[in-house]
Amino acid sequence: MLRxxxxxxxxxxxVVARELSQGAVDGVELTAVFDLVVDHPLRVQDMDSLLSCSDLVVEAAGHxxxxxxxxxxREAGADLLVVSIGALADEDLEADLKKAEGGRLLLCTGxxxxxxxxRAAxxxxxxxxxxxxSTKPAAALSRPWMDGAVREALARGSxxxxxxxxxxxxxxALFPESANVTATLSLATVGFDRVRVQMAGDPAAVRVRHVxxxxxxxxxxxxxFENAASPGNPRTSAVAAYSVLRAIGDRRAPSVSFL
Ligand SMILES: NC(=O)c1ccc[n+]([C@@H]2O[C@H](COP(=O)([O-])OP(=O)(O)OC[C@H]3O[C@@H](n4cnc5c(N)ncnc54)[C@H](O)[C@@H]3O)[C@@H](O)[C@H]2O)c1
Structure with missing residues (x-):
């Protein structure tokens, strides 16, 4: 069993917790959940408790x-599956996490x-x-630091x-909750300074579109890609949770694998 x-x-x-608890991924057992706020039957109070019963740790909590x-x-020897990939735009964090010895650093494709x-190319x-x-529903891209006219156009424009x-x-840096996919693309290809990003808020958009x-x-x-939003968070695509489940399933190294 992978814990x-x-x-x-x-x-x-x-979603990951619910699906794993229901046996969605063969040979995988959810052993502990650590969240500062949300309760769960497997909730633990600190990281030591989580690490003492985990072979793989999923980070889905934020930068x-x-x-x-x-x-x-990583230093405890567990594999780390990162979902908040945008945090790795911080060069120091990226370097530290990459050089840590122990478990593997796994970057969820999200x-x-x-x-x-x-990568083959x-x-x-x-x-x-x-x-x-990336084109997102307008409300998902409005930020307090934006110019008033821009916020107005996002809120009421057509x-x-x-x-x-x-x-x-x-x-x-500017859109930490909304730029994870740009980070994944950067890490997988030519790096954070060479990938060009355009982001737009579309009042008519219901789904998030990435080209x-x-x-x-x-x-x-x-x-x-055109992703439906998560029911619980309009800034998160629903498929992201299933991407975590897919990654955990692949980590089990089945006899047939898409590599
Ligand atoms: N890679 C991708 O494609 C992709 C897609 C969507 C979201 N994300 C990222 O995944 C992460 C999770 O997204 P979400 O929509 O589930 O967010 P969310 O806000 O719905 O949930 C985050 C949870 O983590 C908990 N939390 C926050 N800080 C914590 C801490 N220091 N210790 C323990 N628990 C903590 C919160 O209480 C909350 O329950 C975010 O960083 C988001 O930006 C990545």
């Missing part, structure tokens, strides 16, 4: 939680995918351009509003 501990039991974590507990997980083909030759355009155009590292484009010697790629 899984969970940090964060919110929109993503609660601060990854910063606070990530190193301890709400998008296609990294397998892009990079083996043939460098990717010259990698970009992602046309899409571009709220960001720049490198992934900056997108992750990834990349080109290089291997060819040109365009991958698009």
């Amino acid at each position: 899984v501990g969970l940090i964060g039991c919110g929109s993503i974590g609660s 601060e939680a990854l910063r606070n507990y990530g190193m301890a997980v 709400a998008i995918g296609g990294f397998d083909i892009l 990079m083996l043939l030759g460098p990717l010259d351009e990698v970009a992602i355009t 046309a899409p509003v571009t709220v960001f155009d720049g490198p992934a590292r900056q997108a992750c 990834v484009t990349a080109s290089g010697r291997a060819g040109a790629y365009e991958l698009s």
Whole structure:
């Protein structure tokens, strides 16, 4: 049995906890849940308790939680499956987590995918351009620090509003809850400073749409994703929780695997 501990039991974590408890992934047992707020029958009060019964720890709690507990997980010898990938736009955290010895650092693909083909392409030759355009329901992108006119257009306008155009590292800093996919794309391909991100709020959008484009010697790629929002959190795509379950299932190394 693979023993899984969970940090964060919110929109993503609660689905992961429910599905694992119902036996959704063969050979996997949910052993502990650590959340500062949310209660759960397997809730533990501290990380030591979680680590004492986990072979793999899923972080689904946010940037601060990854910063606070990530190193301890790896150093305790457990694999760490990171969901708050945007936190790795912090170069120091990325370097520390990568060099820690112990369990493996596993980066959940989350709400998008296609990294397998892009990484294969990079083996043939460098990717010259990698970009992602994310269009979200307007309300999900409004932030207190934005210009009043931009917030007004997001709240009451009828046309899409571009709220960001720049490198992934900056997108992750400005939109920590909404730029995880740009971080995953960056880590999988040409890095946070070379992936171009455009983000727009669309008053008519119900789903979140991501379009990834990349080109290089291997060819040109365009991958698009349209995700329904999680019922519990309009900033999180519902599929992200199932991406965690898929990753845990693959970690079990079945005899047939998509690698
Ligand atoms: N990789 C992706 O594609 C992707 C997609 C969506 C969301 N995310 C990220 O996944 C994370 C979880 O998303 P969510 O929608 O479930 O969030 P959420 O806010 O619904 O849930 C987070 C939970 O973690 C708990 N928590 C927060 N800080 C904690 C801490 N320090 N210690 C213990 N518990 C803590 C909260 O109480 C809450 O229950 C976020 O960082 C989000 O940005 C990633």
